[in-house]
Amino acid sequence: MTTIPLLLFLLSAAIIATVFAVVARSSGQEGAVDYARVNRLRGVFLLSLLVILGIFLTLTLPRLPYPVEAAVPERIVNVVGRQFAFSLTEGPGPESLENWDRDFVPDVQVPAGVLVEFRVRTLDVNHGFGIYTPEGRVLAQTQAMPGYVNRLRVRFDEPGTYNVMCLEYCGLSHHAMRGVIEVVGEAQP
Ligand SMILES: [Cu+2]
Numbered sequence: 001m002t003t004i005p006l007l008l009f010l011l012s013a014a015i016i017a018t019v020f021a022v023v024a025r026s027s028g029q030e031g032a033v034d035y036a037r038v039n040r041l042r043g044v045f046l047l048s049l050l051v052i053l054g055i056f057l058t059l060t061l062p063r064l065p066y067p068v069e070a071a072v073p074e075r076i077v078n079v080v081g082r083q084f085a086f087s088l089t090e091g092p093g094p095e096s097l098e099n100w101d102r103d104f105v106p107d108v109q110v111p112a113g114v115l116v117e118f119r120v121r122t123l124d125v126n127h128g129f130g131i132y133t134p135e136g137r138v139l140a141q142t143q144a145m146p147g148y149v150n151r152l153r154v155r156f157d158e159p160g161t162y163n164v165m166c167l168e169y170c171g172l173s174h175h176a177m178r179g180v181i182e183v184v185g186e187a188q189p
Pocket residue numbers: 082083126127128166167168169170174177
């Protein structure tokens with residue numbers, strides 16, 4: 001995989017060096033400038049740039065992540081953060097600190113292979129909503145910010161216990177700020 005970028009780099013470096021050498025040699029010569037030829041060359045240069053740009057656009061545009069954004073999420077999980085816990089519910093969850101104890105749920109269950117949208121907010125300070133795989137790697141993360149709802153879309157391929165941890169230092173018990181996402185069902189191919 002790394003040989004193609006290296007070859008591309010060497011090729012473009014060779015082209016740049018050649019152009020530099022040709023220009024350096026020709027600039028020492030006396031004589032009238034052929035403006036018609038210069039303009040033709042400029043046209044060819046512009047056309048080649050457009051062709052190269054067009055090729056790269058055609059190859060890379062379909063790989064942009066917007067189709068995922070446009071998809072309708074199949075499951076919505078409301079995430080509410082506070083010092084020092086995350087509430088994870090399919091319902092609205094705690095709307096205020098007064099209702100926290102009544103509406104707080106530390107874990108949620110979602111099916112594997114389903115597009116889940118986490119709507120992340122906070123009732124106090126900034127927190128970081130980080131989802132960790134059962135192996136302990138960060139899978140996805142977003143900020144929990146006062147006054148905002150941040151949306152994070154995740155499709156879990158493997159069933160298992162995914163831990164939520166706070167990724168923004170938010171106070172003395174920051175390390176204790178956890179939640180659990182139980183992904184159930186069949187592993188996705
Ligand atoms: Cu926190």
